[in-house]
Amino acid sequence: MGSQSKQFTHTTNQRRSSLIVSNGITKGGIFGTVDYQGPEDTAVEEDLEPLENSEESALRASQDQQANEQQPFLASGTSLTPNGDKNKRASRLDSYGTIGIGSGQTDQESYHRDLLEEERDLLVDNKLISKSRQDEGVTPEQREQQIRDTWEEAIESGKSISTTSRRECQVLLKSALPLVFTFVMQNSLSLASVFTTSRLGINELGGITLGSMTANITGFAAIQGLCTCLDTLCSQAHGAGNQQLVGVLLQRCALITLVFFTPILFVWWFWSETILASLIPERELCRLAANYLKVVAVGVPGFVFFECGKRFLQCQGIFHASTIVLLFCAPFNAIMNYVLVLDKRFGIGYIGAPISVAINYWLMAFGLLFYTVFTKHKANPRKCWGGLIKPNQVFRNWRKMFSLALPGVIMVEAEFLGFELLTIFASHLGTNELGAQSIVSTVASLAYQIPFSISISTSTRVANFIGASLYQNCIVTCKVSLILSFVISLLNMSVIYSFRIQIANAFSSDPEVVSLVISVLPLLAFMQIFDAFNACTAGCLRGQGQQKIGGYINVLAFYCVGIPMSYMLTFHFKQGMAGLWYGITSALVFMSIFQSYAVFSCDWTKIIKAAKSRTSEQDRV
Known part of the structure; x- marks a missing residue:
């Protein structure tokens, strides 16, 4: 993606800002999986020597980066x-x-x-x-x-090289604007399903919500987390000039991920309705959600190949390929949803929505393959394909791959699960509340894409300044990022509040659902202030290399503040759907306060020294 297009090469592979975008209807993704990497990540490919004699030396060469001081x-x-x-x-x-x-x-x-x-x-x-x-x-x-x-x-001569607020504002906006477009397109894949099924009835809307939530928690979030190990591994191999290793890593990650998720797909096929019925009181919703999972399971391999292929191209400096694919697939997905779900001649109803999703996952994978095979791009991604992987190479060094990927899986799952618990709470309020929750979550997800884009560009910029030991410039960047977050939050808040009636009517024709959505959207509009502030402070922490601190704050905010408060306000104080969002808003307030404190009270000298220490560790690999 475009998130790295303006990244200074001073940033190491381990410090590069990457992102994973939620494909579900939830907001998700405050701390991207690639941003959470342990101290062992610099040596993940040290045992690849049996693959090719040159691999270890090549990877060592790729890690010889970053100079001293400014x-x-x-x-x-x-x-x-x-x-x-x-x-x-x-x-x-x-x-x-x-x-x-x-x-x-x-x-x-x-x-x-x-x-x-x-x-x-x-x-x-x-x-x-x-x-x-x-x-x-x-x-x-x-x-x-x-x-x-x-x-x-x-x-x-001892002169300080400083930046200005105007300069940082220009750089952050220039980096973030392309990301907004890409994120919205990927998010639209789930938006189309919610939009079309809401026209069929409240049960169908609840079924698509429950099915998508289950698919995200038990499947897509973990797949994204596992595949992100390629951001480090493929980048190291390509940076070292070991091009065939890039293709080997691509195939290894894809095959291991498919093997890992095959049992989960069987659960989706045969036992999903029974498991959901033990958690959700509405049996009809469980049946619809299970049907969604059975069909979407067919598209999971396509999703795996797309996620792996995207990183295969990005490590070679080709960031626009996935955007080109989405430019075709996102509109085609919307058209397919309408034709298969709502069209009177070809429509097949509710089941058309997951069919559209499954088909588009495969189209996205084939789109990247088509680009790779036929592109005339001078980078020539085909040079990184050395043929099909040998059977004895598939599981070689898989522990190293998992040690890099699992921390990211844990972080993504914690985020998804915390936010999706609201959907389970809403299902216990009633079918109308569950449908309204789906719509409000979708609006929240769309609104989040703008501050999240600023967050990604902020983390990249801050990391680069730290790499250059220009910590005073980091402070300027962080302050500008927070100002931009406030401006963006006012924009989001104004749009959501001013068009709350139109938004509700666009998603549903059920009067009760529309009324619930209209009543909750003002609270969601107010939440935008803290949501945007939280996104940008999270970006600052990632740039500083303080992902663990942000992760701790994230978990505490959701599981010690937000979720318990949502439950208490909703069921004990009878606040209904508003209680769900009061709780999440309180979690975002908690995160914003403590993340801001962590950003501006940090020891910059210690952070710069830690960055240099990571570099010296790389040199010893």
Whole structure:
């Protein structure tokens, strides 16, 4: 995705900001699975030597990054080594696949050029380089050298290289805007199902809500968490120039994930209705949800291949492929939902919604395959395919893969489960409340995409400044991010409150459901202030490398504050649906306060030292 398109190469593979977007109807995803990585992550491929003799040395080369103190943001790809050996600069740059100027325009070359411009802009802001651009007759290599020399001279003379609020606002918005579009498209896959089934009746809306919730908790969230190990593994292998290893890792992760989830798919097929009936009082809803799971199970392999394929391309610097696929699949999914669910000639009713979802998961997978095979992109992703994996290689080093992926699975599952408990609570209030909860959750999910995009760009920017030891700039970025979050929350709040009647009527024609939705949307509008604030503070924590602190706050907020309060207000104080959202709002207030404190009360020196320590650990692998 575009989240990394503006990332400085100073950031290591382990510190790179990546994201996982919930495909369900819940808000989800405050702490992305890739952002939660343990200290062992830097050595995850140390046992890959039996695969290829060159793998260990290649991976070691990929981890030789990050210079000391305030180096240019380009440092990790093109920096001086600590002893000043400039001869290693070009070779290290080549190991990251950056093609020489004039040999073709690639994503990596464009990315490299963008980094130079960002460094130059900072130097211009600090009056270290003239604003006039007299670049005629200056080669790109000379231009790069000028920027690097100016930066190093500033450091040697003790000058501080600082950013401005205006600069950070521009960078954050420029990085976040493409993400909003991508997130909304992926989120629309579930939105279309909710929208169409709501037209059939309240039971169908409740069934799609319960089925989607169960699929997310027991399947898709964990699949996303497992597949994110490729963000580190494939990036390391490709960065080291070990291209065939990228293809091996892709196949290994996909096959292990399918093997791991085959028993779960059997549960969806044969026992889902019985299990749901033990938790949900409405047997008809359980039957509809079970039918949803049986059909969606057919699309799970396609979803696995899409998630793995997306990372296979992203590690090669190809971030736009999944967006191109979604540009086709998202509208096609909406059309299929209408035709299969509502159309009088071809419609087959409720079951058409999961059929549309399953088909589109496979179309997304085939779309990435089609792109990979036929693209004329200069990066040429086919070079990373060395053929089908050998049977004896499928489960090699699977423990290393799981040790990297499982922390992410745990974090995603905790988030999904905490939020989806509201759906179970709503089902005990009644069918109308369950349908209304589905609509309100969908609106909350859509509204969250904008601050979440800012959060991702913030985590990237903060991590890069920490990598360059410019912690004062991190403070500026964090403050700007919070200001942007407040502006965005006001926008979301105004839209949700002003159009609450139109939103409710767009999703349902049932008067009772519409009335419930209209009564809860003002509370959801108020919640936007803390939801956006929470998203951006979470991004700051990820950039600082304080994911664990954010994770602890997240779990405490949901399971010690939000969920208990939702239960008490809903069932003991008879607040109904409003009680559910009062509880979640209190959890977001809790998270916002404590995450803000963690962001601005941190020891920046300790954070920078920890980043350098991780780098030294990489060098010892």
